[in-house]
Amino acid sequence: MKRVAIFGATGYTGFELIRMLLSHPGVRISALTSEQYSDQPLGQAFAPFKGKLAGAAFGKMEKLVGAEFDAAFLALPHSVSSSVAGSLLARGVPVVDLSADFRFRSIPLYESVYGVTHKSPSLAEGAVYGLPEIYRERIRKTRLTAVPGCFPTSVILGLHPLLSEGLIDRKGIVADCKTGVSGGGRGPTLGFHYPEVEGGVRPYGLPKHRHNPEMDQELSLAAGEKVAVTFVPHLMPMVRGILATCYATARAKVAAKDVEAAYRKAYGKEPFVRLLPPGLLPSTKDVRGSNYCDIAWRVDERSRRVVVVSAIDNLVKGASGAAVQCFNLMAGFPEEEGLRAMPLFP
Amino acid sequence: MKRVAIFGATGYTGFELIRMLLSHPGVRISALTSEQYSDQPLGQAFAPFKGKLAGAAFGKMEKLVGAEFDAAFLALPHSVSSSVAGSLLARGVPVVDLSADFRFRSIPLYESVYGVTHKSPSLAEGAVYGLPEIYRERIRKTRLTAVPGCFPTSVILGLHPLLSEGLIDRKGIVADCKTGVSGGGRGPTLGFHYPEVEGGVRPYGLPKHRHNPEMDQELSLAAGEKVAVTFVPHLMPMVRGILATCYATARAKVAAKDVEAAYRKAYGKEPFVRLLPPGLLPSTKDVRGSNYCDIAWRVDERSRRVVVVSAIDNLVKGASGAAVQCFNLMAGFPEEEGLRAMPLFP
Amino acid sequence: MKRVAIFGATGYTGFELIRMLLSHPGVRISALTSEQYSDQPLGQAFAPFKGKLAGAAFGKMEKLVGAEFDAAFLALPHSVSSSVAGSLLARGVPVVDLSADFRFRSIPLYESVYGVTHKSPSLAEGAVYGLPEIYRERIRKTRLTAVPGCFPTSVILGLHPLLSEGLIDRKGIVADCKTGVSGGGRGPTLGFHYPEVEGGVRPYGLPKHRHNPEMDQELSLAAGEKVAVTFVPHLMPMVRGILATCYATARAKVAAKDVEAAYRKAYGKEPFVRLLPPGLLPSTKDVRGSNYCDIAWRVDERSRRVVVVSAIDNLVKGASGAAVQCFNLMAGFPEEEGLRAMPLFP
C-alpha cells in the first residue's frame, strides 16, 4: 500500500482525487492539506464524503511537507505548487502536480503567460508533461509529472495524430471549446453565480486564454514546426465536461482513410481513448465522471476540411483522473487502477 | 464468480445495474435482454458504455429465459416481471425484481393500484420487500426480492424509526417529494421533453400516485396500525435524486432526544444510511451516483412538529443500488460490494 | 407621465423594476441609485439592458434622495429602506418598499426576526401590506406600501381563502416551498455557486426562515386566530419561480365544492390570479416572467386532507411585479399597466 498525500484537497480537483483514490486498491490516503478547512474533518468541508476517512482532518500545508508518505498530489494554485514541489522531491517523494508550474518547456514563456517568476526553474527541466498517450515511457521514469491543463488535454488528444502524421496544414487551425463551470474552481464569483450561468452560453478569455500557449507548445512539437491554434473557450450551463471542436485543412491528397489510420495508430490500444464508430459523435455526457476521452472526426475530401471532436470530463481526464493515471505509471500500478468507474449517465 | 442476467437492460435502471455490476468483483454479467435493442452491441444502445462487454449483444427476453446464469435482475415493466419470474425461480435462479409486481402484501390492492391482474399471486407470498435496513435477515434467505419503489424508499427510510418507536401521530403525515426526471424512464414524452422541464418545478400524480399505497403498507406495518400518508411528488429540473420532506406531529412528551435515539438505534450501523450532524441538511447532490440515503430531522418541542428530510439517488438507492445490495445479501457477498462508489460531486 | 426613481437598481429586483417600467406607458424612469455601480451606465452594470436609458447613469443613494420624482421604489436591503423612506415621504414622494421593513404590524416582532432596531416605527403604522388581492382599497389610499416577501406571497395567496372562510383547521398547516436561486440575490456565495446548485435540491432555513412570521401574521388575520404554519423552503436548480405546496385539514363537513366556491369568491375577478381548471396543476414555468399567480387545489373528502398548490415568479409577483401593481393602484393607473407581458415559455 502506497501512502499518498493530497495538497490542496478542498477544491474540486482535490475532491476528485479523493474520490478516485478511495477506489484504488493499492493506495491509502494518509494526508490532506487545506488552508481554508484546516483541522476540520472531511465531511464538514465536503458533505458528499461525510463519514469517509474518519481519522483524517485537513492540515495546514506547512505542517505536512515533512510528514511521511510515498507520493504527493499537488492540487494547488500555480506558483504555490512549484514552491512546495522542491522540498518534497528533495525528500524523495515523487510529485504529481496539477498546476501549470511545470507544463512549459520555456520558463520565460511560463512567466509571461502566468505573470509570475518561476519558483523552481531547475526542477522544471526534469518534469514530464503528463499525457500518457504521448509520453507514457517518460512518465514511468520521472519523479515529477505536470498534469496538462483541461483544454490542452482535449485539443491535443484531438489534433496530435493529424499533426504528427503531417495530415493537416499547421496554419489556420481552430479549436472551439465548450466547458462546464467546474473548470472555474470552487471560489464563488459573479460570473459563476448560478442565476448568471443557467440557461446561457458565452465565450470568454478572448483574445488569448492562458491555455493557448500550452496547447501550441505540444502541437508544435508534434508538427515539428510552429503551430498557433486559434482557441476560444465557451462557458456552458453545465458542471462537468469539455467538448473541443477542432477545424483544420487537410493537406493535398490526404484521404479520409489516412485520417482514420492516424487515429488507429495513435490510440488503437489506449485504455482511455475511445474512437467512435461511424454515426456517433462525442458528447460530454458520455464521459462524465470517467477518465475517457471520446474522439470522432469527419473529413470532406472535396473541400479538404477536417473536423475533429473530442470530449472529456474536465475534472477527470482533464485533471485528477490524468493525475492518477500518471501516478499509476510512476508507481508501477496497472494504468487503469482507481479509474475503472464507468460514466455516470444519465 | 456469479453469472448474472439483466432482463430489460436498456432502461435507466438497467444501465445502472450494468454500471454497478461492472465494478463488482464477484460478478460476471453473462446475459442482457432488450426488446428494443435486440442483437445490438451495448455501446450502440448506450454510448457511455461503448467498448464494454464486447461480446455481449442484447438478446430478446424469450431467448434468455432458458440460458445459464446464477441470478437474475428484472428491470422490466410491471406485469411483465411477474410473468418471467416464475420460470426463472422454477429453474432455481434467484430473482431480484425491480418492478412493483411483488411489493404488495395484498394482491387485490396491487391489482387495483396497477389496474392489471397479477400473473403469479402464489409467488408474491414468498417475496421479501427489498429494504435491507428493515428486512435484512429475510432478504438473506429469500429467492425473490421486490426492490421498493423510489419514493417509498425515501419516505419509509425517513419515517420508519419514528413510527416503529411510536414517536409520532399516525395521522396527518405529509410526504412532499421532489424527484429528478430520470424517475420517469427513458421513453420520450412531452412532459419530459427538455424545453418543457428546464427551469420549472411542478407537482404531478395528484390526487393519488401509485407509490402512495406502497409506502402506506410499510409504514402501517411499522406503526402497527393503519397509516395513510398524504404524498405529493414534484418534478424537478434535474436528472437524478429524490428529496423527501416529511412532516408529522410528535406525540405528547416526545423530546428531540427521543427522536435522535430512534434514528441512532435504527441506522447507527447501517452502511448506506448517513445521519447528518447538526447544522447539515440533506441534498440530492450529496448522494448522486451513490447508494447512500442521507437523513436529518428537526423537532420543535413547543409546537410538536417534526420535519424529517431524506435524500437518495432514485436510480441507485431508489432502484438499482438497492437491487445490488439485496443481491449481495442473497448471494452471500459483502453487502457493499459493487456499491462503494462515492457520490459524483459537483 | 410620472417620473419614478428606483433605489437599489442593480439587484435582480431592481432590474425587474426597470424591465417592467420600460414597458409602462405612464412612467418615465428618472433616477437610478446603486452603491456598487455608481456613475456607470446601465448597460455596463447589466449587459442585457445595454443601450437603454442612455442618459441614466447610476447615482449614489445620498445624491438622489433630494432629486425630483413623483414616486420611489426601494429595492434596498432591510433596515436601509426604512432609513430612506422617511425623507422621501416627508417630501411628499409616495414609496413602494420591497424590503421587509414595513411588512410587520408588530415592531418588536420585526426587530426580533431581523435582528435590528427599526429605524422608523412611526411610519410602519401607516404602511399597507402590498397584496392587492387582499388590501386593494387600502393600497389605493396609502403613500407607503410594503411589498410582501416572495414566499409569503405564494403561501398567503394559496391559503387565505380557506382560512378566511373557515374551511380548514388553523393547526397543522404545512407550506412546503420550492424556490429558484434568484431569490437569494445577486451576491455570489458558495451556496449559490453554479456547480454547487446544478442538478440538486435541498432544504434550507430550518428550523425557522424569517418569512415564516410574515406569513403567519397575514394568515392569522385571515383566520381571526393565531396560525403558525410549518414552513420549509427548498432551493431548486432553476433561476426563477416559487412553487408552494400547502397541506391542511378540512373542517368537518367541508366539501370540495365549498373549497371551490371560496377560491372563486376570492379570486374570480382578480387580473393576476388564475384558478386552474380540473386536470391542470401549477408549474413555475407557466408563470415565468409574468405577474401571474396560478392556483389549484385537491380535496380528499374522506380523509379531509386539502392540498393547495400555487406558483409565482418570485421576481415578478413575488417582488417587482407586485411593486408595480401596487404603484399602479397608488398612482391611479390601470392595475395591469406595465404587467401585461405573457410568460416566457419554453
Add this chain to the structure above:
Amino acid sequence: MKRVAIFGATGYTGFELIRMLLSHPGVRISALTSEQYSDQPLGQAFAPFKGKLAGAAFGKMEKLVGAEFDAAFLALPHSVSSSVAGSLLARGVPVVDLSADFRFRSIPLYESVYGVTHKSPSLAEGAVYGLPEIYRERIRKTRLTAVPGCFPTSVILGLHPLLSEGLIDRKGIVADCKTGVSGGGRGPTLGFHYPEVEGGVRPYGLPKHRHNPEMDQELSLAAGEKVAVTFVPHLMPMVRGILATCYATARAKVAAKDVEAAYRKAYGKEPFVRLLPPGLLPSTKDVRGSNYCDIAWRVDERSRRVVVVSAIDNLVKGASGAAVQCFNLMAGFPEEEGLRAMPLFP
C-alpha cells in the same frame, strides 16, 4: 387594427408569435390553426397562456384558408407552407412564412437539401429573404417574406459586413454554433428527452446540416463569389438561444479599425443589432426573450485571424421576432412594434 392569422400555432414558434402579437397595439389575432389541438381553447394546448384569447379555439388549417384576415404567419413544416401560401396570396393576403420553402433562390438546391419537390416554384421567385438588416426596402414592398433559419440568422448577421466589405478571405470560414433545445421543436424524441440533454454538450448534423446551404447562399451574395462555410451546430443544455462563433482570415493589410468601421456602417442604426463595447462579449442570456442580436469581434492583426461572436434568441430574432419585424415593414407599422420587450434576465 390588422387581423392576423397564425397557421401552425401550437409549436414553439407559434406560441412566440402569439406572445409578441398580444403586445402589438396594431394587431388582433383573429385565427389560429392547429392540427393537433383543433377545437381546443388556447389555454389547454398551452398552459402559460390560459385565459387569453378567450374566444379563440384552434381550427383545422383547411377551415381557415378561406377565413377573413389581413395577414398570415405560417409556422408550418416545410413543404406544407408552400402549399398553403399560394391560396392565401391569391386572395390578397400577405404571407410571412417561417418555413424553409421560400428561402432559396435555387429551387433545385432547395429540393436537394430538403428532399422534396417544391410545391410553388413560381411564388418562390417573388419571395424576399426576411433579414431586414439586409433587405429592408425589398421587404417593405413584398407580399411574401421568407423568414431565415435560426442558424443562418446568427451567422449571416455576424459575417455579412466583413464579406460585403471584402475584409476577409472567402475560404476557410468556420461557423461553430451552439443552440438551445427549443430549436428542435416541441415533438418529444430521445435526443431531446430531458435526462439525455441535461448536463452535456454535443455536436450534431455532421457532415452537413441543411441550414448550411442557406447561409452559404446569402454570404456568397454578400461576397460576390462562392462562399462555403464550414458549419457545425452543437446542442446545449439550455432552452433558448444561439451563439455563433465565426472564424475567418483577414485579407492582407486589413486592420482592426476597418473591421470596426464595417460593423458600424452595417448596423450603426439598426434597432435590433447591438454592437458590444470593448470588454464585453455576447451571451445568449443577454438577449433571451428579446429580438436583439448582440455582436462582438476580435482581430489579431499579426496572425490576421478574425473571430466574430453573435448571440440571438433562436425563437425570437431567429424565428418569430424576425417574422413580426418583417410583418411590421410589410404592413407599415413601426419596425419595433410588438418587439419592445427587454431580455428576461436572469
